[in-house]
Every structure is written in structure tokens, then in C-alpha cells.
Amino acid sequence: MSQNKKIPMRPVSIIGVGCTPFGKSDSSIIDLAIQSSVEAINSANVKYDDIQSIYLGNFVGERLANQGSLGAMLADRLDISDIPATKTEGACASGGIAFRHAFLTIALGLYDFVLATGVEKMTSSSTPDVTAALATAGDMEMEMYAGLTFPGAFAMIMASHMQKYGTTREQIASVSVKNHRNGTNNPNAMFQKEINVEDVITSREISEPIRLFDCPPISDGAASVLLCPTEIAKNFVNNPVNILGSGHASGPISLSGMNDLTSFSATAIAANEAYAMSGLRAEDIDVIEVHDCFSIAEIIALEDLGFFNKGEGGPATESGITALNGKYPTNPSGGLIAKGHPVGATGIAQIYELTKQLQGLSTNQTNDPETALAHNLGGIGALSTVHILGKTNGTK
């Protein structure tokens, strides 16, 4: 269902961004959130007291970092504790939802300055505990308690994609190879070393056919953005980035509810909403960040978003179309696989990278992009957010 077109919406812009390094951090979960928030607020040249609302994306803070109330806690630590602060949870798309609500509350005229922050602290927990926490994104009673893990669910989807479309192990590994290559230039990325296809397909078995280098690392990190109405954005910075479209949809939470084991319906529905709002189509997008929670997930996302027909994502990736110099540069940040995946932060970290791309300031700068698309996926396709951004004074 798309938004009610009868409600007038104000154009909204990004005027500040911040991101911590992703990896193993000594900082607490709230200190990570403060770090990226302060960077975003300072880069936006706004005063703390100007901020009227906070949305904070987080998935498993209570469980892995033993800390709840993160929204109010962030407002309190930033000394702006009178304002509403709302935590959003949508598994690995918690950050995308926070960003969307920050956008909507400004677009609908409720506020002028809203901070959206995403954060997760995962490395202090054991791998079995993290694995169990992430599995709660699926249907525990109906599926996960059968011994299934989150990587296991995507391994089942990968096996289905290989069977249905003939997607090869090497094509899927080429996603990880590309994203590790991009990660080498991102100072915030957890992995900054190149790997090859052989490294991926011989790495440690996690849940066949998924291997270690098909996965993102367990990591800590936070990312933030500060938004305001486009009409006043240039009073604060000379290079604001405009939000052209926003989409958010739910899908089946479990594999048994999926009509097609090679596609996430929530991605396609959220993308259609964002494309309709922006007036743009997939072929108009210049640079892309997708939710590569596993290498196969990037291929499926690019297909569901309309960049490739179903079954063509694997060959397209292997041929270099999604490389930095390709037609559809995808995950210039290194993606979740190389940058790291502190789950609540990921959706906002994608916006951070694309804002830098549209400002011409990325460490992996693509060729003068005017439009960008961010895709965040929660759970095993249980939900998705899609956002389309545009350069100020872009011609598209």
C-alpha cells in the first residue's frame, strides 16, 4: 500500500551524517551511538537544542549489550532529554525504519530537525549467543527451533537460487570478492583486505552452501543522519542531499510463508513505493547500497529492486556490472560483508555512504552520481526499506 497522495509532503534533505568505524570496539553501545550522533549534528551545523525528535534503530541491544531505553538514553546523554525519542526495531532493517520515520515526520510537517541513529554492540557476546539472537528475526517456534540459524535460512535460499536459475557458486562468491575489494578503501570497514573466489569457496563451512566469506562479520558500530526540510537545508550546509523516495513493506517472516524461495516480496513492494514517490526507475539510479547480509542476498536484492531480471544477478555480478566502474556500482562502502554488520546501524550506514557519494566525498567515489538507492532488509525478508536519494541540483 503506498502513502496517501492527498497528504502534502515537504521535500526533505540530509544535512549531516556520521559513522563510527565498524569492528570490535571498546566503547559501550550508548557511547557508539553518541559518537556518530555528535558527528552528524556537528557536520549539519545545527544546535543541539534545534533537534526536535530522535529515532534510534537497534535490534538486539537488550540481549547482547544488556541495555534498553536506548532512544531516551541517547537524548539524555546529548542533553536534549525533553524531546521524544523512539527506538525502532525491524531486525536488520531497524536503521532503515528509523531513517524513514525521521523523513516522514519532517515531510508531514511535524518537525523541522530530526536525528536518526542506528547502533549495535555485538562483539562482547559469544558466537552461539549472537547466532541465537539473530535467529529471533525468524519464526522461532515454527522454523528456527528445528535447528535452523540465520545463515542456515539464507543457505536454503541460496540452494534454491542455484537450483532454479543455475546461479553458480563462483558467481555468488564474486559478490564477496567485489565487496572486500571495495572495503579496502573504506577506513571505517572492518575488513580491508582483498580476497579471491577460491578464498570464498574454500573458507570455513557455516551452513552449506554458505561459507564464512559469504557472511558479514559480527561487529560493533553506529551511524547517524540529521534531516531538515529542503527549503532551509542550504542555510546550514552547501551540499545537502535530497530524499527523493521512501518505501517500507512487510513480507512473510518465514521460509514456509514465501511464495518463491528466491525472492523477497517486501523488497519489491518497498522499491515500488520509493520509485513511485521519486518518479525514477531502476535504470535511473547511479549508485547503490544493498543489504548483502550474505553474498546471495545481494544478488536477490538487485533482482528484486529491478536492476536485473530474476536469475541474471549472478552472471551480471561476475561480469563486473556492479563493480565501482560498472553500470550499477553496488556497495561501494564494502557492503555488510566487508564493512561489517552491526545490525541496527546498517540501514543508516548505507545512507552515510550514499550521501558521501552524492557529495563527491566518498573514499570509493563513483563517477559523478546524481541518484542513489539504499536497500535495507530485515530478517528472512520479513521487512524491507528502500530509499532513493538525489544530489542537489541534479538533472534527473
Place this chain on the structure above:
Amino acid sequence: MEPNNIQAYQCNICKKLFLPPKTICSTCKNTETTKISLSGHGKVMTSTVVHIPPNYSRKDPPYTVILVKLDEGIPVMGQLHNSSVESLIGTNVSLKKINEDGIYLFDLA
């Protein structure tokens, strides 16, 4: 005593089957359902061999998790009993038992 077969829910009016249970029939919007037993026979839709298990699993890895489309058209998640096999898509399986953790254990048919 737990039943030793897979139970689904059937709409009392249109006879549509559900698993997990739904409060409202998606076809006729009726809210009255009856529990029925399924055959336990089906075909593997997809599978994975788990090497890194979660802390809620009591099974020693590696073990095979399978998504089975039962003959009645209902998909269920279960495990392959006492073996770990790759590339099971399309293989016929039948329910061996439901173990003490409530996990559906299938054998190759």
C-alpha cells in the same frame, strides 16, 4: 502425550489448511478451525547442512535442516533423521518421528 504426527489447522467452512495457525481464514475470513493430522509424506523444497549451530540446538553438528512441502501442500521445517546429505531438493521424505524438542525428523522415502 504429544501426538506423533504433524498437526495443521483446517478452516471449518472452506477446508483450507494452515500451519502456523491463523486466527482468520485468508480465503473465507472464517475464524473457526479444526486441528487435523497430516500424512507426514512430502518433498524437500530446500535444505542446508548446519555446521555452526545456535545455542538453542541440542544436536551435534553437522546436521541437515530441510524445508518439506507435505503432500497436503503445507511447508514445514524439520531435520533429516540421522544423516547429513547435501543437494536434497526434490527428494521424497516421510516423517520418522517428532523428537522430545518437538522437531520433525524425516527419513528419505
